[in-house]
Amino acid sequence: MQITETLAEQHFDVVIIGAGVAGAMSGLLCARAGMRTLLIDRQQFPRPKVCGCSVNGRALKILKQAGLEPGLRGLGPTFTSGLAIHYRRRKLLVPMPTNVAISRKAMDQWLVDEAVAAGCHFLDDVKAVVVPTEHERQASEANSSVVPAPQPVGEREIELLQTGSLKREVSDASDLNRDAAAPRVFARIVLVCDGLGHPSLHRFPAFRAVPEPGSRIGLGAVFPRRSVDDWIKPGEILMVVSKHGYAGVVEIENQQWNLAAAIDPSHLNVTRSPLASLESLFQAAGVPMLDELSNATIRGTVPLTRKAERIAGERIFLLGDSTGYVEPFTGEGMAWALTAAATIVPMVQQAVCAGWSPDMLKLWPTMFRRIVGREQKICRLLSAALKRPWMLPPILTTCQIFPSLTRRLVSQINRVPEALEIS
Numbered sequence: 001m002q003i004t005e006t007l008a009e010q011h012f013d014v015v016i017i018g019a020g021v022a023g024a025m026s027g028l029l030c031a032r033a034g035m036r037t038l039l040i041d042r043q044q045f046p047r048p049k050v051c052g053c054s055v056n057g058r059a060l061k062i063l064k065q066a067g068l069e070p071g072l073r074g075l076g077p078t079f080t081s082g083l084a085i086h087y088r089r090r091k092l093l094v095p096m097p098t099n100v101a102i103s104r105k106a107m108d109q110w111l112v113d114e115a116v117a118a119g120c121h122f123l124d125d126v127k128a129v130v131v132p133t134e135h136e137r138q139a140s141e142a143n144s145s146v147v148p149a150p151q152p153v154g155e156r157e158i159e160l161l162q163t164g165s166l167k168r169e170v171s172d173a174s175d176l177n178r179d180a181a182a183p184r185v186f187a188r189i190v191l192v193c194d195g196l197g198h199p200s201l202h203r204f205p206a207f208r209a210v211p212e213p214g215s216r217i218g219l220g221a222v223f224p225r226r227s228v229d230d231w232i233k234p235g236e237i238l239m240v241v242s243k244h245g246y247a248g249v250v251e252i253e254n255q256q257w258n259l260a261a262a263i264d265p266s267h268l269n270v271t272r273s274p275l276a277s278l279e280s281l282f283q284a285a286g287v288p289m290l291d292e293l294s295n296a297t298i299r300g301t302v303p304l305t306r307k308a309e310r311i312a313g314e315r316i317f318l319l320g321d322s323t324g325y326v327e328p329f330t331g332e333g334m335a336w337a338l339t340a341a342a343t344i345v346p347m348v349q350q351a352v353c354a355g356w357s358p359d360m361l362k363l364w365p366t367m368f369r370r371i372v373g374r375e376q377k378i379c380r381l382l383s384a385a386l387k388r389p390w391m392l393p394p395i396l397t398t399c400q401i402f403p404s405l406t407r408r409l410v411s412q413i414n415r416v417p418e419a420l421e422i423s
Contacts (some may be wrong), residue, residue: 016039021337022320026319027112031119032118041126044125049104054103072102083237089286094276127160130200131184153356191350194322210306214306217262218301221298223259244277247278312361317338347363347392
């Protein structure tokens with residue numbers, strides 16, 4: 001959608017940057033709560049996205065509480081109930097609560113449509129950049145590591161640039177001067193949901209999210225399922241693991257496979273192609289290559305594992321992958337995004353209706369840790385094990401001997417916080 005004169009210079013209760021799961025769900029819930037809401041994404045929708053595409057038990061419960069489960073089922077997803085882990089020709093089948101598998105292209109567009117139907121305004125193919133105040137700009141110029149003391153700000157200013165018309169990508173934190181020609185909007189609250197590195201905050205060095213050393217690169221592809229792939233049992237998520245990374249494969253709508261992988265950058269350099277790296281993973285795990293993978297478009301990501309130094313600022317809250325990235329197990333990333341969206345909206349409504357409180361700067365990080373912190377720790381441990389293949393044989397053996405332990409772990413990852421309520 002083009003930036004229109006009727007939208008530019010307008011004032012909103014909430015502007016949400018990034019229309020993935022966290023952003024679209026936030027837009028839907030904010031609009032339902034009666035707030036004037038604008039949702040913006042830098043890509044043109046519908047768009048593909050590198051993701052495991054598994055909607056786990058926690059995510060399904062949150063969508064059901066919001067009355068969205070029928071719409072999700074209407075997209076024609078597949079259903080899974082087990083995870084088959086393959087390593088050095090060994091296989092461990094982990095029973096899972098019923099999960100749904102749906103492409104992010106379909107799911108994100110559906111959530112955006114639901115948000116628009118609820119009254120949310122939507123702009124795609126538009127880059128949004130939050131503009132620092134003069135005080136914040138001066139503090140950043142003086143010392144990029146210093147977090148400026150909070151200053152009263154009635155609204156946040158956001159520049160809008162049509163993505164297709166950009167001559168260059170601005171990523172240098174020293175570029176702090178506003179483009180006077182750019183259209184702009186204003187918001188009482190800004191929700192930043194634009195993913196790894198959150199480029200909308202590139203003028204705020206204190207919000208940077210630097211990748212951890214050794215962070216893996218994400219790869220993803222969607223391609224047709226063929227009859228020769230029938231060795232993968234219906235309802236199973238396939239995971240292949242090697243010392244260089246891992247890949248998950250699940251059937252999604254329209255008889256397609258979705259593949260999502262995390263690969264060591266050094267292995268990509270050695271193999272010299274994403275396809276060769278994936279072929280190496282499948283071979284090391286002792287499973288056949290999927291028939292159409294060699295013909296698929298394989299997309300990549302920037303280095304994955306990272307953590308934002310701050311997730312709250314003056315009238316700014318971070319959600320979803322903008323807060324950082326922990327390599328997920330099966331669907332945790334989307335579940336955390338939905339949980340954060342459902343949790344933040346009452347606070348946003350309070351800030352809009354009763355006024356901003358500096359206490360919110362500390363309240364959101366505290367709430368965020370409470371709603372996803374425990375599960376993220378579990379996934380960090382699982383991710384660490386996947387990066388140290390020598391740990392996998394004893395882990396697989398333990399899981400086979402003590403299946404109740406595996407069920408408890410899976411149950412913990414899929415739990416919904418008891419205090420979470422969606423109106």
